Amino acid sequence: MGREKVSSNDVHRLFLQAVLSRRMMPEKVARTLWVKCKEAVASVGDVNIDAGDTDDGWNAFIDKVQQALNPLDLEFRNMIDDNSNTRVYALLNRKGDDIAQLASDYNPAEIAYFKAVVEQIILSPKYVYSISSLGALRETASIKPSTISKAHAETLLTSFVARGWLAKSARGRYSLAVRSLLELNNYLEKYGDECVDCTICHEKVYKGIMCATPNCKTFLHKQCADTLRRHRRGTCPTCQAAWGEGGAGMKPLGEEAYNGQKEVRRRLNGGDDDDEEEDEEELDGTQDMSQTLPDSEPSQSQGRSQAKRGGRQSEGGKKGKKAGGRSKKRQE
Ligand SMILES: [Zn+2]
Ligand SMILES: [Zn+2]
Structure with a gap:
Protein backbone atom coordinates (compact mmCIF):
# COMPACT_ATOMS: atom_id res chain seq x y z
CA MET A 1 0.00 0.00 0.00
CA ASP A 73 1.80 21.46 -32.79
CA LEU A 74 4.92 21.16 -30.70
CA GLU A 75 8.04 19.33 -31.70
CA PHE A 76 10.94 17.92 -29.73
CA ARG A 77 13.37 18.71 -32.50
CA ASN A 78 16.99 17.63 -32.65
CA MET A 79 19.93 18.61 -34.78
CA ILE A 80 23.67 18.11 -34.95
CA ASP A 81 25.62 21.09 -33.68
CA ASP A 82 28.51 21.26 -36.10
CA ASN A 83 30.51 23.44 -33.76
CA SER A 84 30.49 20.96 -30.89
CA ASN A 85 29.82 17.87 -33.03
CA THR A 86 27.03 16.81 -30.67
CA ARG A 87 23.31 16.34 -31.15
CA VAL A 88 21.11 18.89 -29.39
CA TYR A 89 17.39 18.81 -28.60
CA ALA A 90 14.82 21.55 -28.06
CA LEU A 91 11.07 21.74 -27.58
CA LEU A 92 9.68 24.02 -30.26
CA ASN A 93 6.50 25.32 -31.82
CA ARG A 94 5.89 23.84 -35.25
CA LYS A 95 4.11 26.94 -36.45
CA GLY A 96 4.24 30.56 -35.57
CA ASP A 97 6.58 33.48 -35.45
CA ASP A 98 9.61 31.93 -33.82
CA ILE A 99 11.79 35.02 -34.24
CA ALA A 100 9.39 36.85 -31.90
CA GLN A 101 11.16 35.13 -29.00
CA LEU A 102 14.06 37.56 -29.50
CA ALA A 103 11.75 40.32 -28.28
CA SER A 104 12.42 39.28 -24.69
CA ASP A 105 16.05 40.36 -25.08
CA TYR A 106 16.12 42.84 -27.97
CA ASN A 107 14.15 45.86 -29.17
CA PRO A 108 12.62 45.99 -32.69
CA ALA A 109 15.60 47.82 -34.24
CA GLU A 110 17.98 45.29 -32.73
CA ILE A 111 15.87 42.41 -34.05
CA ALA A 112 15.85 44.07 -37.48
CA TYR A 113 19.64 44.21 -37.28
CA PHE A 114 19.80 40.53 -36.30
CA LYS A 115 17.60 39.62 -39.27
CA ALA A 116 19.81 41.67 -41.61
CA VAL A 117 22.95 39.90 -40.39
CA VAL A 118 21.29 36.48 -40.67
CA GLU A 119 20.24 37.27 -44.24
CA GLN A 120 23.77 38.23 -45.26
CA ILE A 121 25.15 35.07 -43.63
CA ILE A 122 22.80 32.89 -45.66
CA LEU A 123 23.26 34.88 -48.88
CA SER A 124 27.06 35.05 -48.53
CA PRO A 125 29.27 33.67 -51.35
CA LYS A 126 28.28 30.15 -52.30
CA TYR A 127 28.60 27.56 -49.56
CA VAL A 128 30.43 29.97 -47.24
CA TYR A 129 27.42 30.76 -44.98
CA SER A 130 29.31 33.36 -42.98
CA ILE A 131 30.21 37.04 -43.05
CA SER A 132 33.14 39.06 -41.81
CA SER A 133 32.72 41.33 -38.81
CA LEU A 134 33.03 44.33 -41.13
CA GLY A 135 30.25 42.90 -43.26
CA ALA A 136 28.13 42.42 -40.15
CA LEU A 137 28.79 45.98 -38.97
CA ARG A 138 27.94 47.32 -42.41
CA GLU A 139 24.42 45.92 -41.97
CA THR A 140 23.70 48.76 -39.54
CA ALA A 141 23.14 50.85 -42.69
CA SER A 142 20.27 48.57 -43.75
CA ILE A 143 18.23 49.41 -40.65
CA LYS A 144 16.05 52.36 -41.53
CA PRO A 145 15.64 54.75 -39.92
CA SER A 146 19.15 54.03 -38.76
CA THR A 147 19.12 53.59 -35.01
CA ILE A 148 21.97 51.13 -34.57
CA SER A 149 25.42 52.68 -34.31
CA LYS A 150 28.47 50.57 -35.14
CA ALA A 151 29.46 50.54 -31.48
CA HIS A 152 25.97 49.34 -30.58
CA ALA A 153 26.21 46.73 -33.33
CA GLU A 154 29.48 45.42 -31.91
CA THR A 155 27.82 44.96 -28.53
CA LEU A 156 24.85 43.29 -30.19
CA LEU A 157 27.02 40.87 -32.15
CA THR A 158 28.78 39.87 -28.93
CA SER A 159 25.37 39.35 -27.35
CA PHE A 160 24.08 37.26 -30.30
CA VAL A 161 27.12 35.01 -29.89
CA ALA A 162 26.79 34.85 -26.09
CA ARG A 163 23.12 33.88 -26.34
CA GLY A 164 23.89 31.17 -28.85
CA TRP A 165 22.24 32.71 -31.93
CA LEU A 166 25.45 33.29 -33.87
CA ALA A 167 28.86 31.64 -33.86
CA LYS A 168 32.11 33.56 -34.33
CA SER A 169 35.05 31.76 -35.89
CA ALA A 170 38.75 32.10 -35.11
CA ARG A 171 38.96 34.34 -38.18
CA GLY A 172 36.28 36.59 -36.73
CA ARG A 173 33.56 35.54 -39.17
CA TYR A 174 29.94 35.16 -38.08
CA SER A 175 27.77 32.18 -38.94
CA LEU A 176 24.46 30.78 -37.68
CA ALA A 177 24.78 28.86 -34.44
CA VAL A 178 22.74 25.77 -33.74
CA ARG A 179 20.24 27.69 -31.60
CA SER A 180 19.21 29.73 -34.64
CA LEU A 181 19.03 26.63 -36.82
CA LEU A 182 16.83 24.85 -34.28
CA GLU A 183 14.72 27.58 -32.76
CA LEU A 184 14.32 29.83 -35.83
CA ASN A 185 13.47 26.97 -38.16
CA ASN A 186 10.16 28.55 -39.23
CA TYR A 187 11.73 31.94 -39.86
CA LEU A 188 14.61 30.47 -41.88
CA GLU A 189 12.26 28.56 -44.17
CA LYS A 190 12.10 31.51 -46.56
CA TYR A 191 15.78 30.94 -47.32
CA GLY A 192 15.18 27.30 -48.26
CA ASP A 193 16.36 27.76 -51.86
CA GLU A 194 19.65 29.23 -50.67
CA CYS A 195 20.45 26.26 -48.46
CA VAL A 196 21.60 22.71 -49.08
CA ASP A 197 20.53 19.47 -47.41
CA CYS A 198 22.86 16.88 -45.98
CA THR A 199 23.09 13.85 -48.26
CA ILE A 200 22.91 11.49 -45.27
CA CYS A 201 20.45 12.96 -42.75
CA HIS A 202 18.60 15.36 -45.12
CA GLU A 203 18.73 18.20 -42.59
CA LYS A 204 20.03 21.59 -43.66
CA VAL A 205 23.79 21.85 -43.55
CA TYR A 206 25.57 25.18 -43.13
CA LYS A 207 28.89 23.78 -42.02
CA GLY A 208 30.60 20.54 -42.94
CA ILE A 209 32.15 19.13 -46.08
CA MET A 210 31.15 18.79 -49.70
CA CYS A 211 32.38 16.73 -52.63
CA ALA A 212 35.05 18.54 -54.66
CA THR A 213 33.73 17.17 -57.97
CA PRO A 214 32.18 20.06 -59.95
CA ASN A 215 28.35 19.86 -59.92
CA CYS A 216 28.30 17.02 -57.40
CA LYS A 217 25.53 17.53 -54.86
CA THR A 218 27.07 15.72 -51.91
CA PHE A 219 26.93 17.94 -48.82
CA LEU A 220 27.56 16.48 -45.39
CA HIS A 221 27.64 17.43 -41.73
CA LYS A 222 31.01 16.40 -40.32
CA GLN A 223 29.33 13.83 -38.11
CA CYS A 224 27.39 12.40 -41.07
CA ALA A 225 30.64 12.27 -43.07
CA ASP A 226 32.19 10.25 -40.26
CA THR A 227 29.23 7.86 -40.32
CA LEU A 228 29.60 7.52 -44.08
CA ARG A 229 33.31 6.80 -43.81
CA ARG A 230 32.64 4.01 -41.37
CA HIS A 231 30.20 2.29 -43.71
CA ARG A 232 31.52 3.08 -47.12
CA ARG A 233 35.19 3.64 -47.54
CA GLY A 234 36.53 6.30 -49.77
CA THR A 235 33.91 7.11 -52.41
CA CYS A 236 31.38 9.89 -52.84
CA PRO A 237 27.82 8.48 -52.54
CA THR A 238 26.63 10.66 -55.43
CA CYS A 239 29.38 10.81 -58.06
CA GLN A 240 31.42 7.81 -56.84
CA ALA A 241 34.63 9.87 -57.01
CA ALA A 242 37.42 8.52 -54.85
CA TRP A 243 37.81 10.27 -51.53
CA GLY A 244 41.35 9.78 -50.33
CA GLU A 245 42.70 9.80 -46.83
CA GLY A 246 42.96 13.20 -45.20
CA GLY A 247 40.08 14.76 -47.10
CA ALA A 248 41.29 14.52 -50.71
CA GLY A 249 38.34 14.86 -53.08
CA MET A 250 36.36 16.79 -50.48
CA LYS A 251 36.30 20.44 -49.57
CA PRO A 252 34.92 22.42 -46.68
CA LEU A 253 31.36 23.73 -46.62
CA GLY A 254 30.65 26.77 -44.49
CA GLU A 255 32.94 29.24 -42.79
CA GLU A 256 36.06 27.20 -43.56
CA ALA A 257 35.24 27.46 -47.27
CA TYR A 258 35.85 31.21 -47.14
CA ASN A 259 38.89 31.94 -49.26
CA GLY A 260 38.81 35.68 -49.64
CA GLN A 261 35.84 35.61 -52.02
CA LYS A 262 34.49 39.08 -52.54
CA GLU A 263 31.56 39.73 -50.26
CA VAL A 264 28.79 41.17 -52.37
CA ARG A 265 25.80 42.25 -50.37
CA ARG A 266 22.64 40.52 -51.57
CA ARG A 267 18.99 40.70 -50.67
CA LEU A 268 16.62 37.76 -50.87
CA ASN A 269 15.11 37.88 -54.39
CA GLY A 270 16.65 41.32 -54.73
CA GLY A 271 19.96 40.69 -56.49
CA ASP A 272 23.13 42.54 -55.58
CA ASP A 273 23.20 45.75 -53.66
CA ASP A 274 24.35 48.84 -55.55
CA ASP A 275 25.57 50.92 -52.67
CA GLU A 276 28.21 48.55 -51.39
CA GLU A 277 31.38 50.09 -50.03
CA GLU A 278 34.17 48.81 -52.23
CA ASP A 279 37.10 49.96 -50.11
CA GLU A 280 35.78 48.13 -47.09
CA GLU A 281 35.25 44.98 -49.13
CA GLU A 282 38.90 44.93 -50.20
CA LEU A 283 40.22 45.68 -46.74
CA ASP A 284 37.93 43.02 -45.42
CA GLY A 285 39.20 40.31 -47.74
CA THR A 286 42.84 41.15 -47.10
CA GLN A 287 42.34 41.07 -43.39
CA ASP A 288 40.65 37.70 -43.40
CA MET A 289 43.20 36.15 -45.75
CA SER A 290 46.17 37.36 -43.75
CA GLN A 291 45.06 35.56 -40.63
CA THR A 292 46.30 32.06 -40.19
CA LEU A 293 43.91 29.45 -38.98
CA PRO A 294 44.94 26.97 -36.35
CA ASP A 295 45.20 23.74 -38.30
CA SER A 296 44.37 21.03 -35.84
CA GLU A 297 43.40 18.39 -38.36
CA PRO A 298 45.42 17.63 -41.46
CA SER A 299 42.21 16.70 -43.27
CA GLN A 300 40.81 20.18 -42.83
CA SER A 301 43.87 22.00 -44.09
CA GLN A 302 44.11 19.71 -47.06
CA GLY A 303 40.44 20.18 -47.76
CA ARG A 304 40.93 23.90 -47.65
CA SER A 305 43.87 23.95 -50.04
CA GLN A 306 41.85 21.69 -52.30
CA ALA A 307 39.13 24.32 -52.28
CA LYS A 308 41.67 27.00 -53.13
CA ARG A 309 43.08 25.11 -56.08
CA GLY A 310 39.74 24.13 -57.50
CA GLY A 311 37.86 27.19 -56.29
CA ARG A 312 37.47 29.34 -59.34
CA GLN A 313 37.08 26.57 -61.85
CA SER A 314 34.54 24.56 -59.92
CA GLU A 315 32.55 27.62 -58.85
CA GLY A 316 31.58 28.17 -62.46
CA GLY A 317 30.52 24.59 -62.85
CA LYS A 318 28.33 24.40 -59.78
CA LYS A 319 25.23 25.72 -61.43
CA GLY A 320 22.17 23.68 -60.86
CA LYS A 321 18.84 23.64 -59.10
CA LYS A 322 20.18 25.21 -55.93
CA ALA A 323 22.32 27.72 -57.75
CA GLY A 324 19.58 28.75 -60.15
CA GLY A 325 18.32 31.64 -58.06
CA ARG A 326 21.73 33.12 -57.51
CA SER A 327 22.91 36.18 -59.31
CA LYS A 328 25.21 36.09 -62.31
CA LYS A 329 27.83 38.03 -60.41
CA ARG A 330 28.03 35.29 -57.86
CA GLN A 331 28.83 32.59 -60.38
CA GLU A 332 31.99 34.25 -61.59
ZN1 LIG B 1 23.76 15.25 -41.87
ZN1 LIG C 1 30.72 13.62 -55.44
Missing part, protein backbone atom coordinates in the same frame (compact mmCIF):
# COMPACT_ATOMS: atom_id res chain seq x y z
CA GLY A 2 1.03 3.60 -0.36
CA ARG A 3 2.26 3.01 -3.90
CA GLU A 4 0.83 5.39 -6.49
CA LYS A 5 -0.97 4.24 -9.58
CA VAL A 6 1.53 5.14 -12.26
CA SER A 7 2.24 4.03 -15.80
CA SER A 8 5.11 4.30 -18.23
CA ASN A 9 3.25 7.30 -19.72
CA ASP A 10 4.16 9.22 -16.60
CA VAL A 11 7.80 9.07 -17.67
CA HIS A 12 7.24 11.14 -20.78
CA ARG A 13 4.87 13.51 -18.94
CA LEU A 14 7.53 14.13 -16.31
CA PHE A 15 10.18 14.45 -19.01
CA LEU A 16 8.15 17.07 -20.91
CA GLN A 17 7.62 19.10 -17.75
CA ALA A 18 11.38 19.16 -17.24
CA VAL A 19 12.05 20.01 -20.89
CA LEU A 20 9.48 22.83 -20.93
CA SER A 21 11.49 24.78 -18.41
CA ARG A 22 14.67 24.58 -20.45
CA ARG A 23 15.95 25.82 -23.75
CA MET A 24 18.17 23.73 -25.94
CA MET A 25 19.96 20.78 -24.38
CA PRO A 26 22.69 18.41 -25.55
CA GLU A 27 21.64 14.79 -26.09
CA LYS A 28 23.67 13.73 -23.06
CA VAL A 29 21.63 16.01 -20.80
CA ALA A 30 18.33 14.96 -22.40
CA ARG A 31 19.15 11.29 -21.88
CA THR A 32 20.21 11.84 -18.27
CA LEU A 33 16.88 13.58 -17.73
CA TRP A 34 15.07 10.61 -19.29
CA VAL A 35 16.84 8.13 -16.99
CA LYS A 36 16.05 10.31 -13.94
CA CYS A 37 12.38 10.52 -14.95
CA LYS A 38 12.23 6.72 -15.24
CA GLU A 39 13.79 6.35 -11.80
CA ALA A 40 11.39 8.91 -10.32
CA VAL A 41 8.29 7.18 -11.71
CA ALA A 42 9.54 3.71 -10.74
CA SER A 43 10.23 4.90 -7.20
CA VAL A 44 6.65 5.97 -6.51
CA GLY A 45 4.65 3.21 -8.13
CA ASP A 46 4.49 -0.38 -9.27
CA VAL A 47 5.28 -0.18 -12.91
CA ASN A 48 7.55 -2.14 -15.16
CA ILE A 49 10.00 0.39 -16.57
CA ASP A 50 13.28 -0.57 -18.19
CA ALA A 51 15.81 1.49 -16.29
CA GLY A 52 18.58 1.24 -18.87
CA ASP A 53 19.90 3.85 -21.28
CA THR A 54 20.08 2.26 -24.73
CA ASP A 55 19.91 3.90 -28.16
CA ASP A 56 16.84 1.81 -29.09
CA GLY A 57 15.12 2.70 -25.82
CA TRP A 58 15.91 6.39 -26.27
CA ASN A 59 14.67 6.47 -29.87
CA ALA A 60 11.44 4.70 -28.91
CA PHE A 61 10.97 7.14 -26.04
CA ILE A 62 11.53 10.16 -28.30
CA ASP A 63 8.93 8.77 -30.73
CA LYS A 64 6.47 8.51 -27.86
CA VAL A 65 7.24 12.04 -26.69
CA GLN A 66 6.71 13.32 -30.22
CA GLN A 67 3.35 11.53 -30.51
CA ALA A 68 2.21 13.28 -27.34
CA LEU A 69 3.33 16.64 -28.75
CA ASN A 70 1.80 16.33 -32.23
CA PRO A 71 -1.74 17.47 -31.27
CA LEU A 72 -0.21 20.57 -29.67
